[in-house]
Amino acid sequence: MKTKITELLQIEAPIIQGGMAWVAEHHLAAAVSAAGGLGIIGAANAPADWVRGEIRKAREVTDRPIGVNVMLLSPYADEVAQVLVEEKVPVITTGAGNPGKYMEMWKSAGCKVIPVVASVALARMMERGGADAVIAEGTESGGHIGASTTMTLVPQVVDVVQVPVIAAGGIGDGRGIAAAFMLGADAVQLGTRFVVAKESICHENYKERIIKAKDIDSAVTGRSHGHPIRQLRNQMTKEYLKKEQDGVPFEELELMTVGALRNAVVDGDVKHGTIMAGQIAGMIKKEQTCQEMIDEMMKEATALLQGVRYE
Ligand code: TUI
Numbered sequence: 673m674k675t676k677i678t679e680l681l682q683i684e685a686p687i688i689q690g691g692m693a694w695v696a697e698h699h700l701a702a703a704v705s706a707a708g709g710l711g712i713i714g715a716a717n718a719p720a721d722w723v724r725g726e727i728r729k730a731r732e733v734t735d736r737p738i739g740v741n742v743m744l745l746s747p748y749a750d751e752v753a754q755v756l757v758e759e760k761v762p763v764i765t766t767g768a769g770n771p772g773k774y775m776e777m778w779k780s781a782g783c784k785v786i787p788v789v790a791s792v793a794l795a796r797m798m799e800r801g802g803a804d805a806v807i808a809e810g811t812e813s814g815g816h817i818g819a820s821t822t823m824t825l826v827p828q829v830v831d832v833v834q835v836p837v838i839a840a841g842g843i844g845d846g847r848g849i850a851a852a853f854m855l856g857a858d859a860v861q862l863g864t865r866f867v868v869a870k871e872s873i874c875h876e877n878y879k880e881r882i883i884k885a886k887d888i889d890s891a892v893t894g895r896s897h898g899h900p901i902r903q904l905r906n907q908m909t910k911e912y913l914k915k916e917q918d919g920v921p922f923e924e925l926e927l928m929t930v931g932a933l934r935n936a937v938v939d940g941d942v943k944h945g946t947i948m949a950g951q952i953a954g955m956i957k958k959e960q961t962c963q964e965m966i967d968e969m970m971k972e973a974t975a976l977l978q979g980v981r982y983e
Contacts, residue, residue, distance in 0.1 A: 691741020
């Protein structure tokens with residue numbers, strides 16, 4: 673399938689993998705890119721040297737383009753931003769903030785910059801600042817979320833920007849991809865489905881929680897202090913939400929989550945750890961290779977879109 677995004681990024685399928693902390697390392701990113709999508713290394717809160725190492729390891733596996741996501745709240749964001757220039761990373765996505773201060777540096781190094789936006793206002797600002805595309809991410813997503821749904825955000829962003837729009841949040845199969853195209857998107861970004869990929873190094877306990885998740889198993893912590901995080905319900909969300917309701921101060925709540933994502937992803941502690949996942953988890957039923965996922969989704973999406981816009 674050819675779209676403005678496949679042309680811009682030189683990829684075969686208009687599918688981008690989310691830059692998930694701890695999960696989006698070189699094995700997953702390389703597998704997604706080798707399968708025709710755009711694999712992304714999630715810099716998250718990792719030091720710049722780790723990011724450099726992951727980029728190089730991914731490049732040993734595939735010659736296809738691989739991107740990096742910069743989590744703008746990271747204490748290492750400045751150093752990571754610089755490493756991406758040195759390593760000539762072709763595509764940079766950003767999350768959890770405004771990447772304005774890095775834009776000129778990345779653009780003049782020839783990187784394609786694609787910020788995640790959760791509002792029309794930020795989409796507009798990013799386009800003015802030189803973004804090559806934007807990822808409009810709805811509140812169905814896992815992790816740090818905005819307020820609008822994908823269904824409402826994507827068409828509103830599409831209406832005000834000229835650059836291509838990538839839809840994210842709540843997409844996990846060919847039907848979701850087709851729906852995103854109908855809203856005016858030129859590609860999609862998926863996170864949760866790729867967490868359960870065979871190439872994903874995520875702990876089996878975490879993958880099993882996603883595979884067994886039901887539609888209503890999603891919870892959002894941190895709404896009261898402006899850092900909403902979507903994850904699967906467990907002992908930890910139960911305790912956190914109770915404390916939040918009781919007005920426990922932010923600093924104390926924060927202590928509960930330090931290292932909790934790592935504990936779930938790396939050590940498999942799905943009881944007390946943070947199991948970030950989107951609302952689509954309930955639909956994800958099996959572990960597959962990235963190639964199987966992308967082929968299956970593209971077959972389904974193209975069948976649905978035949979005779980509509982893309983063939
Ligand atoms: O970034 C994400 N998802 C994430 S980041 C993350 S790690 C983290 N840990 C603790 C606290 C916060 C983050 C886990 N999941 N998705 C992209 C995304 N970006 N969603 C929403 C936004 C966003 C929100 C506000 C982007 C820009 C923004 O603008 C604020 C501004 O400064 O204008």
